[in-house]
Amino acid sequence: MxxxxxxxxxxxxxxxxxxxxxxxxxxxxxxxxxxxxxxxxxxxxxxxxxxxxxxxxxxxxxxxxxxxxxxxxxxxxxxxxxxxxxxxxxxxxxxxxxxxxxxxxxxxxxxxxxxxxxxxxxxxxxxxxxxxxxxxxxxxxxxxxxxxxxxxxxxxxxxxxxxxxxxxxxxxxxxxxxxxxxxxxxxxxxxxxxxxxxxxxxxxxxxxxxxxxxxxxxxxxxxxxGVPKKIRRQVVADMSDTVYPEKPVVPYIRAVQDRVALEIQRGCIRGCRFCQAGMIYRPIRERSLEFLKKYAIAMINSTGYEEITLCSLSSSDYTKLAELMDFLIKEMGERKINISLPSLRIDAFSLDVMSRVQDVRKSSITFAPEAGTQRMRNIINKGLDEETILSGACEAYKAGWNKVKLYFMLGQPFEEDSDVEGIPHLADKIAMAYYDTVPKSERQGKVQVTISTSYFVPKPFTPFQWAAQITPEEYLRRKTLLMDTLKQEHNYKSIKYNWHDSNTSILEGLLARGDRRVGRVILEAYKEGCIFDAWTDFFDMKKWEKAIEKSGIDFGFYTTRERDTSELLPWDFIDTGISRKFLEREYVKASKAEITKNCREGCGGCGCNSWNTGVCIESKA
Amino acid sequence: MIFRIRFAKYGVVKFIGHLDVMRYFQKAVRRSMLPIKYSQGFNPHQLMVFAQPLGVGVTSDGEYMDIETEDADSKGNPMSEEIARTMLSSALTEGFEIVSLRQIPWDEGTKHPENAMALIAGADYMVSLKDGYSIKQVNAAGENKLVIASKPDAPDAPDAPDVTDAPDAPDVTDAPDAPDATDATDAATLTYLKEKFAAFISEKEIVINKKTKSGEKMTDIKPYIYASGLAGNEEIPEGFGTIGTMHADIYTPGIRFFLRLSAGSVVNIKPELVLEAFFSYLGSEYNPLAFQIHRMQMYSDIEKTESL
The missing domain is CATH 3.40.50.280 (Cobalamin-binding domain)
Structure with a gap:
């Protein structure tokens, strides 16, 4: 030892x-x-x-x-x-x-x-x-x-x-x-x-x-x-012929993710315009069933974990999900291993799978509409409409669930007050659907709908990379508007509202789109004693404000300023494979609330087909 | 089938708390492929019961757990003590070791085995003075007094021994075999300490200020000290076996307190309470960081010193 x-x-x-x-x-x-x-x-x-x-x-x-x-x-x-x-x-x-x-x-x-x-x-x-x-x-x-x-x-x-x-x-x-x-x-x-x-x-x-x-x-x-002008992003060509741990390290103390993690695919077909992960991991590449079966068993045997989770940005888009689930339910059932399924779109199939692997009474159903109105969901290209959400919720209620979580963002580009008000309206319809769907005699208590809003932070290599982040004051105003509207809703007593802190989000905005001069702020904040800023117990906005002042940078320049699409951005030297033209096109389409098809429905021409892998060659295979 | 497992916990895993040790064994049992039985219900859990929890920082040769398994493994091979031991051992990592494993009978009356947790009546502990500390006689006001001293370079002194201010000086961590600065306790001091400890134990009552949930309470712990002794590194007091010290670290000062104390759900006396009372009796200060506690064994019947 x-x-x-x-x-x-x-x-x-x-x-x-x-x-x-x-x-x-x-x-x-x-x-x-x-x-x-x-x-x-x-x-x-x-x-x-x-x-x-x-x-x-x-x-x-x-x-x-x-x-x-x-x-x-x-x-x-x-x-x-x-x-x-x-x-x-x-x-x-x-x-x-x-x-x-x-x-x-x-x-x-x-x-x-x-x-x-x-x-x-x-x-x-x-x-x-x-x-x-x-x-x-x-x-x-x-x-x-x-x-x-x-x-x-x-x-x-x-x-x-x-x-x-x-x-x-x-x-x-x-x-x-x-x-x-x-x-x-x-x-x-x-x-x-x-x-x-x-x-x-x-x-x-x-x-x-x-x-x-x-x-x-x-x-x-x-x-x-002697050095290249552009740095080309690295992409794994074949996700089924690459390294993956058979023996992950198992902590003695309980980790946040205390389970085996099986990454089923990388990338996402959806193209939500706010989402950086959805852009920078393109194209979607699936791991083969054989690969996943082999590693699932190996990792469970070598770790002794009692739970396995599927990892991906959108598990429902894995084309062989049904087969994979059949395999896991059988193999893990025999071993008394739980299966957890995050990032599933709520529909009949996923509800069926979920009811087979988890305790319906204890769990909740999660939707991430990200915006309250269809206009706004089109702006962000979130391919989810009200009808789908409501029918999904009804299916879930019929199957026994009565807790619903809803995730939204405030402050996305082109958002208007009516879009903010749309959030409690949607939550109310979802709550109402419970009483319309489940007869009184079969209800297990009240329906519980929880709304969470985060404060949108524009990220590099997304169509919103040029957009202004709203000010913290404006975020708080919209939050209050949401809350006031919620109080008018019929089912407001069944709806809970949580919101994200505004200070960490505006700082995140500074760090996400900062240039080299912003390094000074990080250094000054650290010298002031800032560490573990992601932890509310330790985060201290006053120290950050002092650091910003000391370093002499203009906070608003980096956060609440809309960039012109002709501006040279600090990250433009990186070649992610996604063309700048595509991002500009998407930004314009957003302004007109026009949607773009997902990668499987039709190629949006982002440029990632240069890797010649994943979804870009699926149809040709 | 029910197996009662005695295991040792030693080395760096002494810093893992009881709940995490339970989680460790749940995972180890799954890795071992032992055909453990599960409870009924939507979230079945393994049928596994631990005896007395062990505090963080304490090592042990006398931990117990009961597990209930099927009579045969998934391939139909019957289970036995040997097979169960081999399977579980293969899944344990350094710091956890099976000391013994035996099948325990069902109680025909209750149709259930006696629960390991409920059986605990007493425990043996060895408490050693750690490297970097010494117990010295000092002459204060014409009277000899024993005090715990730490060397200037002891780990709790301002600068730890494995730390250097000069950036380029070699680190002690790079040379694990570097000789320790601690000296063995001289014979005269040890003899004097033994006398004092014997006198302390012979007191009519040993009253301590015991902290309970409802506050502090003066308690006489004398009736709960069943046996005791003080020994150097080469000896073990009568009545305390050697098996219980197999995985204990040996420290240079060579001052080891042995204590047999009441344990379990009725009256549980922690060894540090006795040590604290002893140093209070000596009129000096007790330093919990100066001692390593090692649990040697646990008993179901303290009269017969019958182990679990």
């Missing part, structure tokens, strides 16, 4: 010390002396959140398949331990070997949401690695970023040596080979980075320099000689 980095005294004085001890079931162990490359994979949030992420498990498997590489893990120390580590000058360590990360070859950090950016700086500082990439030498690890937030890497550009754009399965092996070769030849760190910058999909921020106009907009994005 390895010696722990933290003393018993420290571990006994912090909350949930099992976060820091490693040694979990299926954790990989290699002799650090006998490998060439030591890679530490980081999810910059607390252990229970980070351990729930399937992407890390895939990459952990990918790296550890290599005999020459030992990939370990690290998560953000909770503020109680953070304080002790600073006081006692304890360097941040990897869970497996319990050795300091500063001695590793690579530190890979996944960027899953903007509100973890200050935690990235926490990880670097606790690791005793210089915050700025330019201050690092061969004495320090190569710090590499990945994940969905890297589709606009600029706010964090100065803190990373390399940013990996796209899916990790493709060029990490090449990067490892290049690293080994470079170290063997005794090249400088810059020479190595220059070679890395020439691997497709890898962005080395130090080799690119933004130039600004007097009005603050981007004038040019200059690439140094």
């Amino acid at each position: 390895r010696k722990l980095a933290l003393s018993d005294e420290v571990l006994m004085s912090v909350d949930k010390s099992a976060r820091y001890i490693g040694h979990e079931v299926n954790a990989v162990w290699k002799d650090p002396e006998k490998v060439d490359i030591r890679f530490c994979m980081c999810f910059p949030d607390v252990y229970e959140v980070g351990m729930s992420h399937i992407g890390i498990q895939i990459l952990y498997e990918l790296f550890n398949r290599r005999e020459d590489t030992f990939c370990e893990r690290v998560y953000s120390p909770w503020p109680d331990l953070d304080k002790i580590m600073r006081e006692k000058n304890i360097p941040l360590f990897a869970l497996e070997s319990q050795q300091p990360i500063k001695d590793f070859d690579f530190l890979g950090i996944t960027l899953q949401y903007e509100m973890c950016y200050t935690n990235v700086l926490q990880i670097l500082e606790l690791s005793q690695i210089p915050l700025f990439a330019k201050e690092r030498t061969w004495e320090h690890p190569i710090v590499i970023g990945g994940g969905p937030c890297t589709y606009n890497p600029e706010p964090l550009a100065l803190f990373f040596d390399i940013i990996y754009i796209g899916e990790g399965e493709t060029v990490y092996d090449l990067l490892m080979e290049t690293y080994k070769d470079s170290r063997k030849k005794g090249e400088t760190r810059e020479e190595f980075l220059m070679r890395a910058a020439n691997i497709e999909g890898l962005y080395v921020p130090a080799f690119y320099e933004p130039e600004y106009n007097a009005d603050g907009t981007l004038a040019a994005f200059n690439a140094r000689d």
Whole structure:
């Protein structure tokens, strides 16, 4: 048994010390002396959140398949331990070997949401690695970023040596080979980075320099000689012939996702105009049934989990879902394993499946109409109409459900007050449908409808990337309008309303569409003491306001300003495969409330057929 | 079939709390393919019962759980103690180990086996002074007094031993075999400490301020201390077997308290209460971080020291 980095005294004085001890079931162990490359994979949030992420498990498997590489893990120390580590000058360590990360070859950090950016700086500082990439030498690890937030890497550009754009399965092996070769030849760190910058999909921020106009907009994005001007997103061509974990690491303490995760497909056909994931993971690519059956059984056997969940952006679009469910219900039923099915469209088929795998009385039915009127749903291209929602709800009521959750966004482009009022109107119709559908004698209590609204944040590489985010004051006004309208509804006593905090969303807007100058705000906020901003207990808007003031940036310039479609955007140097023309076309169509067909109904011409895979070639196969 | 499993919990997994240990074993049983029985209902759960929970930070050689399995596995092979032990062992990871596994009979009266949890009457503990600490005699006002001291570089001192301020100095974590700075306790101090402990235990009553849900209460715990002793690393007091120390860490100071205490749902005395009372008797301060508690065994019948 390895010696722990933290003393018993420290571990006994912090909350949930099992976060820091490693040694979990299926954790990989290699002799650090006998490998060439030591890679530490980081999810910059607390252990229970980070351990729930399937992407890390895939990459952990990918790296550890290599005999020459030992990939370990690290998560953000909770503020109680953070304080002790600073006081006692304890360097941040990897869970497996319990050795300091500063001695590793690579530190890979996944960027899953903007509100973890200050935690990235926490990880670097606790690791005793210089915050700025330019201050690092061969004495320090190569710090590499990945994940969905890297589709606009600029706010964090100065803190990373390399940013990996796209899916990790493709060029990490090449990067490892290049690293080994470079170290063997005794090249400088810059020479190595220059070679890395020439691997497709890898962005080395130090080799690119933004130039600004007097009005603050981007004038040019200059690439140094010898590096590509555009960074091409990495896409796995065959999802059934790629790495996936057979033995995921099983935490001792309960993780947020305490179950086996089976990623059935990547990408989405739907093309909702607000959704970044729906764009940046195009085209939809399914994994084969054989692949999924094999991994489902292997992962259940190796972990001992009592639940398996299907992962995808829209499970109902998996073409062989019925067959997969038949298999899982039989195999998992025998093993007394529960099946959970998120992201299902509510219809007769999904209700049937759901009633077979979960307790109807305890669970709720979720719809995400995202907008209250048909006009608005057309603007956002959400292919869901009122009739479908109501008939789905009626089917669910007949099958025994009486709890309905509804998700909406406030502040999407072209939204009018009548669209806001449409939200409680729709909720009322859904509640009403219960009393119309279920006879009094069969009702199990009242129907419970819950409305949740979030505050829309425009994201890069979506048709709304040019749109203005509404101000927090305007969001609060619309929230109040919604609430006042709700009180007039017939069934308002059966309807509950939750809304998302406005401060985190407007900051998310700043970080999502910021340029390189926004890095200063993140640094200042971190210096003010901001970490774990995604946690309401720790989020402190006052510190962020101070940081914005100190860094001298114009908050509104990044958030509530509508961009002209001719403007050079900070993320335009990334080639996601989605053409800018397509996004512009979609934005115009949105303004006219015109819809675009989903990928299976008809190609919208986004440009992702350049990969020649997934849905783009389905019809031809 | 019901199997009663005695297991050890040691090393880094001592930081895993009781609920997580239960979840660990539920997963381990599934990985082992043991034909465990499930309860009825929409959310069936495994028929598995744990005895007394173990506190975070405590190691043990005497944990118990009962599991109920089918008489044969899915292929029809009959279950036996040997097969069950082999199957479960294969699914356990470092830090958890089966000490013994035996089939327990059904109670013909109740048509149900006696529940492991309800049976607990007493437990043996070994409490060791950890590395980095010592117990010293100090002369205060003409009187010899025993106090717990921590070395300047002890883990709870401002700077931990495995931490260096100089960024380039080698880390102790890199050299797990680096000699520890702690010294063994000298014979004279150990003898003196033994005398003091014997005198403390012989007191008519040992009153402590016990914290309960409703507040604090003065309680005499003397009747619940069934046996005790103090020993160095090479000895074990009479009546305390060696099996219960198999997975316990050995520390350099060589000061080990052995305690047989009332345990279970009626009166549960934690060993740290006794230690706290002892140091209070010595007129010095008790430091819970200075000691490692190890549960050695649990008993169903304290008179006959019959284990579960």
